[in-house]
Amino acid sequence: MTSNEPADCPRVGVYVCHCGTNIAGTVDVAAVRDWAMERLGPHGVVVSRDYPFMCSSLGQELIEDDIRKLGLNRVVVAACSPHMHEKTFRGACERAGLNAYLCELVSIREQVSWVHTDKVAATAKAEALLAGGVLRVREQVPLEPMRVPINEATLVVGGGIAGITAAVEIAEAGFPVHLVEREPSIGGHMAQFDKTFPTLDCAACILTPKMVTAGAHPNITLHTWSEVTDVSGYVGNFTARVLHRPRYLDTDLCTGCGICQEKCPAKVVDPAFEAGIGYRKAIYRPFPQAVPRFPVLDPDNCIYFERGTCKACEKFCAPGAIRLDQQPEEVTLQVGNIVLATGFDAFDARRVEPYGYGRLANVFSSLEFERMSNASGPTGGQIVLRDGVTHPRTVAIVHCVGSRDRNYNEYCSAICCMQSMKFAHLVREHTNATVYEFYIDIRAPGKAFDEFYQRVQDEGTIFVRGRVAEVTDVLRRPEEAAEDGRLIVQVEDTLAGLQRRIPVDMVVLSVGLQPQSDAHEVARRFGITCSSEGWIIERHPKLDPVATMTEGVFAAGCALGPRDIPSSVASGAAAAARILGRIQQRELALEPIRAVIDATRCSGCRICNDLCPFSAITFDDVQAVTEVNPALCQGCGVCIAACPAGAIGGTGFSDAQILGQIEGILMFSGAADTTAVPEAIATPEAVPA
Amino acid sequence: MNEDVKMAPYEPVVLAFTCNWCSYRAADLAGTARIKYPPNVRLVRLMCSGRIDPTFVLKAFASGADGVMMTGCWPADCHYRVQNVKALRRFELLRRVLEQLGIEPERFQRFYASAAEGQQLAAEFSRMIEVVRPLGPLSWGRLPDVAPDLEALGQDDAQADLVALEAVG
Numbered sequence: 018m019t020s021n022e023p024a025d026c027p028r029v030g031v032y033v034c035h036c037g038t039n040i041a042g043t044v045d046v047a048a049v050r051d052w053a054m055e056r057l058g059p060h061g062v063v064v065s066r067d068y069p070f071m072c073s074s075l076g077q078e079l080i081e082d083d084i085r086k087l088g089l090n091r092v093v094v095a096a097c098s099p100h101m102h103e104k105t106f107r108g109a110c111e112r113a114g115l116n117a118y119l120c121e122l123v124s125i126r127e128q129v130s131w132v133h134t135d136k137v138a139a140t141a142k143a144e145a146l147l148a149g150g151v152l153r154v155r156e157q158v159p160l161e162p163m164r165v166p167i168n169e170a171t172l173v174v175g176g177g178i179a180g181i182t183a184a185v186e187i188a189e190a191g192f193p194v195h196l197v198e199r200e201p202s203i204g205g206h207m208a209q210f211d212k213t214f215p216t217l218d219c220a221a222c223i224l225t226p227k228m229v230t231a232g233a234h235p236n237i238t239l240h241t242w243s244e245v246t247d248v249s250g251y252v253g254n255f256t257a258r259v260l261h262r263p264r265y266l267d268t269d270l271c272t273g274c275g276i277c278q279e280k281c282p283a284k285v286v287d288p289a290f291e292a293g294i295g296y297r298k299a300i301y302r303p304f305p306q307a308v309p310r311f312p313v314l315d316p317d318n319c320i321y322f323e324r325g326t327c328k329a330c331e332k333f334c335a336p337g338a339i340r341l342d343q344q345p346e347e348v349t350l351q352v353g354n355i356v357l358a359t360g361f362d363a364f365d366a367r368r369v370e371p372y373g374y375g376r377l378a379n380v381f382s383s384l385e386f387e388r389m390s391n392a393s394g395p396t397g398g399q400i401v402l403r404d405g406v407t408h409p410r411t412v413a414i415v416h417c418v419g420s421r422d423r424n425y426n427e428y429c430s431a432i433c434c435m436q437s438m439k440f441a442h443l444v445r446e447h448t449n450a451t452v453y454e455f456y457i458d459i460r461a462p463g464k465a466f467d468e469f470y471q472r473v474q475d476e477g478t479i480f481v482r483g484r485v486a487e488v489t490d491v492l493r494r495p496e497e498a499a500e501d502g503r504l505i506v507q508v509e510d511t512l513a514g515l516q517r518r519i520p521v522d523m524v525v526l527s528v529g530l531q532p533q534s535d536a537h538e539v540a541r542r543f544g545i546t547c548s549s550e551g552w553i554i555e556r557h558p559k560l561d562p563v564a565t566m567t568e569g570v571f572a573a574g575c576a577l578g579p580r581d582i583p584s585s586v587a588s589g590a591a592a593a594a595r596i597l598g599r600i601q602q603r604e605l606a607l608e609p610i611r612a613v614i615d616a617t618r619c620s621g622c623r624i625c626n627d628l629c630p631f632s633a634i635t636f637d638d639v640q641a642v643t644e645v646n647p648a649l650c651q652g653c654g655v656c657i658a659a660c661p662a663g664a665i666g667g668t669g670f671s672d673a674q675i676l677g678q679i680e681g682i683l684m685f686s687g688a689a690d691t692t693a694v695p696e697a698i699a700t701p702e703a704v705p706a
Numbered sequence: 707m708n709e710d711v712k713m714a715p716y717e718p719v720v721l722a723f724t725c726n727w728c729s730y731r732a733a734d735l736a737g738t739a740r741i742k743y744p745p746n747v748r749l750v751r752l753m754c755s756g757r758i759d760p761t762f763v764l765k766a767f768a769s770g771a772d773g774v775m776m777t778g779c780w781p782a783d784c785h786y787r788v789q790n791v792k793a794l795r796r797f798e799l800l801r802r803v804l805e806q807l808g809i810e811p812e813r814f815q816r817f818y819a820s821a822a823e824g825q826q827l828a829a830e831f832s833r834m835i836e837v838v839r840p841l842g843p844l845s846w847g848r849l850p851d852v853a854p855d856l857e858a859l860g861q862d863d864a865q866a867d868l869v870a871l872e873a874v875g
Contacts, residue, residue, distance in 0.1 A: 566821065631786075655793075
């Protein structure tokens with residue numbers, strides 16, 4: 018302990034956590050504790066302890082006491098991932114007067130006990146990682162978190178119910194919000210629905226007051242028919258560019274009277290709001306309660322844009338608001354935080370070819386059914402076949418279309434069981450038709466969900482357990498001839514153990530939810546990560562469900578994964594609460610992980626100058642040296658690795674720390690200690706079968 | 707020496723550099739999901755794969771690692787926008803340098819893993835061990851594949867370099 022002691026005399030305390038049996042079940046923690054004292058003593062370890070739960074207040078006090086009594090100046094905790102408890106132990110060090118950054122967490126749970134089974138090998142690996150931590154912490158220096166002011170404004174992307182909730186919550190607290198929506202109106206999918214399960218609230222009745230609040234709120238700026246094209250900066254100080262697509266009218270003059278829509282001669286199918294079963298004009302307001310109330314002109318279907326004549330809208334517009342030469346406009350927004358509430362897409366039922374959607378007229382998707390059952394929809398709330406007049410006598414509702422299916426999406430879309438039962442209720446209510454529900458399992462775990470399931474059964478809906486094989490109009494049996502013009506649902510009734518062919522008039526495919534088609538692209542634009550399907554990944558799936566891996570970027574609603582309206586609202590409000598908590602602190606503490614240039618060693622070669630995507634590196638022409646702006650530097654370390662002179666250092670991840678860690682990890686294994694490893698691996702064969 | 711290697715299966719040690727945002731999270735996820743992989747893989751966390759200084763890799767080999775992995779976000783998904791692509795450039799160059807030092811290219815590999823790909827990362831760790839195991843311990847300057855070609859060409863200088871490198875090993 019004398020010869021190897023470095024100049025600043027590190028006094029390292031080592032703490033090995035059992036995590037109950039999570040670690041102690043696989044790693045011999047007592048052996049690790051003793052090994053650390055014995056083998057790492059020459060590297061500055063002066064105390065080594067183990068404890069059942071280091072993160073408990075008693076465990077933390079153990080560290081604090083040692084810092085005070087033994088004069089520790091470095092702490093290594095061998096426990097869980099730093100993403101779990103780094104803050105906890107840094108806090109303990111700080112309370113005892115030790116700089117938080119002189120604490121190092123070594124993950125022997127996620128990286129050892131949970132991924133290995135051989136106790137001897139796992140213990141050896143825990144020791145190696147611990148040695149890496151000790152040699153790393155020796156090179157650590159005290160750091161102070163960087164304090165940056167936080168911009169009070171928030172950018173909310175997506176104007177569905179989750180985004181509206183987040184925007185209104187923040188605005189109500191007195192802070193500015195920019196709400197960006199790519200459709201002409203806010204409201205999202207919820208605006209398309211008629212009723213909501215299980216309470217059968219009218220969706221419009223509960224949504225439109227929220228939409229009006231958002232639209233009229235003095236703290237909310239709406240950017241509808243717009244998209245975020247670029248985001249730069251970092252938490253507290255983001256810069257977002259928003260493209261306003263032309264509506265072809267001057268919203269300052271437009272009164273929203275609707276005369277243009279009435280007089281427009283171009284009538285086209287509305288694939289968006291009306292889900293393809295209704296019509297709109299070339300200049301249109303997607304639905305009567307749209308917020309903002311201004312219409313939008315669709316140049317792809319406009320006669321003027323096609324032939325150069327018409328201008329009916331312009332002629333009839335009393336305030337003269339139509340602007341057929343309007344161009345896209347880009348605005349730049351400065352915001353401190355971002356909420357991504359970009360929602361979902363409905364699964365395209367055409368992909369399940371045997372169900373005949375798009376081929377058989379009377380096979381409908383759930384979104385089409387929503388519009389049909391909506392009183393303000395294309396059929397005025399009448400549930401009718403594709404001919405527009407015939408009421409169905411028998412309706413089949415097929416669950417899990419595109420969900421829980423290896424060929425499409427493996428996950429459960431969470432809302433379709435309840436949605437399907439809502440459909441069954443609405444069909445019964447509107448038409449008194451016989452309704453079949455074809456399901457795999459009924460998933461009704463929410464508040465009052467199972468009671469609704471019971472109610473729908475009591476209403477006479479017939480539940481058939483089995484995945485539908487095919488929907489066809491090809492009749493096979495003689496008795497089916499009487500069913501001319503009808504559809505046959507071929508299904509294995511798994512409760513009765515029978516193959517059944519059930520004739521129906523109408524089939525409703527309860528399609529699953531999937532990420533927006535550009536989810537990956539959006540994730541890249543905002544610097545966040547999403548799953549392979551495209552759902553945004555939370556910072557922690559349980560404990561931090563609305564934050565993303567990127568500081569200052571939050572997520573809400575179905576962009577995180579399939580969920581119902583109450584959950585979307587809750588996540589929107591949760592994201593708002595997280596942001597409000599930050600705004601009210603007025604400044605943010607950022608991890609002090611930054612590149613620092615030693616001007617005396619910089620040769621001015623400028624190799625690093627083009628490497629920084631955050632423009633944090635500038636060149637001082639007078640001194641002929643490169644400089645790093647710590648406020649812009651994000652701490653990736655690319656320039657550090659690239660500097661041929663070794664003039665750039667990295668706080669928190671310095672070369673000395675990393676090289677120390679590498680040396681520590683390999684010091685007692687591999688080439689240096691070849692006998693230990695084979696012995697460790699040989700053990701499982703000795704265990705009797 | 708070679709006889710000894712053949713008798714017991716060699717257990718290599720692989721050092722894997724991970725980035726804070728994707729591959730380290732994937733490793734955490736592998737842990738949370740209890741996905742098993744060989745204990746010979748040891749991780750070093752960096753903020754970005756772009757932080758990997760070639761000297762880290764040389765240090766790892768010099769300290770006894772039998773294999774080194776560079777893991778990080780998928781090319782377009784870098785937390786720092788494009789920095790992992792810069793790491794990739796260095797990777798290709800460094801791999802050639804290592805080859806010249808007699809380190810088989812198989813010993814230095816890169817792998818992309820998003821934060822959701824714990825299973826894939828664990829599988830890659832297992833695969834890496836199986837790739838490195840037959841190579842046995844690191845033998846600096848052995849130049850097994852390059853040597854015959856140089857001899858065939860009869861280049862005296864190259865031969866001299868080879869001898870010098872063997873002396874180092």
